[in-house]
Amino acid sequence: MYTALRDALEERLAVVADHTLRDADPRAHLEKLKAASARLDELTKQLPSDADPRLRHFLERQSYLKAREWLAANA
Numbered sequence: 001m002y003t004a005l006r007d008a009l010e011e012r013l014a015v016v017a018d019h020t021l022r023d024a025d026p027r028a029h030l031e032k033l034k035a036a037s038a039r040l041d042e043l044t045k046q047l048p049s050d051a052d053p054r055l056r057h058f059l060e061r062q063s064y065l066k067a068r069e070w071l072a073a074n075a
Contacts, residue, residue, distance in 0.1 A: 002075035005043045005059075009068055012036040040064075 015021075015029070015036045022029040044059040052074065058067035 001043075001046070001048070002071060005040075005047075006068070006071045006075065008036070008040040008043050009064055009071070012040050013064060013068070 012033070015033050018029065018032075021032070040059070044056075047056060047059075052070070055067060055070050055074075058064070058070060
């Protein structure tokens with residue numbers, strides 16, 4: 001579960017950082033961002049009930065850098 005979550009998180013962060021695509025094709029960039037966000041949201045909903053509350057908080061508040069740090073240290 002955490003591997004998929006980490007991958008989805010990295011994918012979304014990469015899309016946000018892709019200024020080349022954003023500048024060349026804003027619509028494609030937005031669609032890619034929507035897809036990455038939807039995947040991350042779906043995985044967040046699938047977190048087990050005993051998932052660390054801090055991780056859940058970071059994901060629900062879209063503190064993705066903090067979530068990435070938490071996953072790197074704890075998963």
